[in-house]
Amino acid sequence: MRTISFSEATLEAMREEMRRDPTVFVYGEDIVRQGGIFGQFKGLPDEFGDRIRDTPISETAIVGAALGAALTGTRPVADMHFADFIGVAFDELANQIAKNRYMFGGQANIPLVIRAPDGINNQAAAQHSQSVEGWIQNIPGLIIVTPSSPATAKGLLKSAIRQNDPV
16 A cells, blocks of 8 residues: 655645646645645646746635635635634635625535645644634535545545535
8 A cells, every 4th residue: 555645645636636627726825936835736836837826925815816716717726834824814714705606696616625734733833733623614605624644635635626616
């Protein structure tokens, strides 16, 4: 059995989905320059060019832009360094992204993924290691997945990208 890390599983899933669907793109902090905080996007800018983008440090902008991009027919994967910062973007998540399908009578697809590692045991202190599923689990309109292994991380990310609803 092959052993890979969560970061390697993420990289494989992203590469496969970006090759399969030209509307998939990823953006977030330090993605182009560093390959993501855990190296989960390393090498993707070389293959996919401007479909991999760095953003300013603004979780509100990252999540809000994901909604705008999804409404134009693309499939954004918005990468947040840590799930703890979901709270910063809570208005966009709970009041915009989750409600859009309902606000438009089911006629608006919101095919976006917000990738936000949580519960990380990397000695990152209190603001970088929370598990936030409890904060968001009861928001109607969101699909929440939490992988338990690199294999499930890869499969769930691929499935999430193919969803027409926000994950």
